[in-house]
Amino acid sequence: MSVRFHVVCHECAFEGIYGDQSVAESQRDAHAVSSGHRMSLRDISDRNAPGPTQ
Numbered sequence: 001m002s003v004r005f006h007v008v009c010h011e012c013a014f015e016g017i018y019g020d021q022s023v024a025e026s027q028r029d030a031h032a033v034s035s036g037h038r039m040s041l042r043d044i045s046d047r048n049a050p051g052p053t054q
Contacts, residue, residue, distance in 0.1 A: 003045045011037040017044070 005024035008015045014031050018024035021043075028039045 004043075006040075006042045006044045007031075008040050009035070009037045010040065011035070014039075 003019055003021070005018045005021055007018065007024050007028045009031060012035065014037070016027060018027065024041055028041045031037065032039045
């Protein structure tokens with residue numbers, strides 16, 4: 001299983017999936033500080049990757 005962390009901004013299009021928690025946290029924190037936006041970080045390691053839609 002691969003480790004994945006989803007970072008998303010609640011106020012703009014900033015979003016990313018990272019394989020390292022410290023990188024995800026630093027990206028989240030840097031965006032929050034520079035923009036003042038509300039951010040979320042979630043560990044999505046236990047979720048299946050989305051497949052193609054029909």
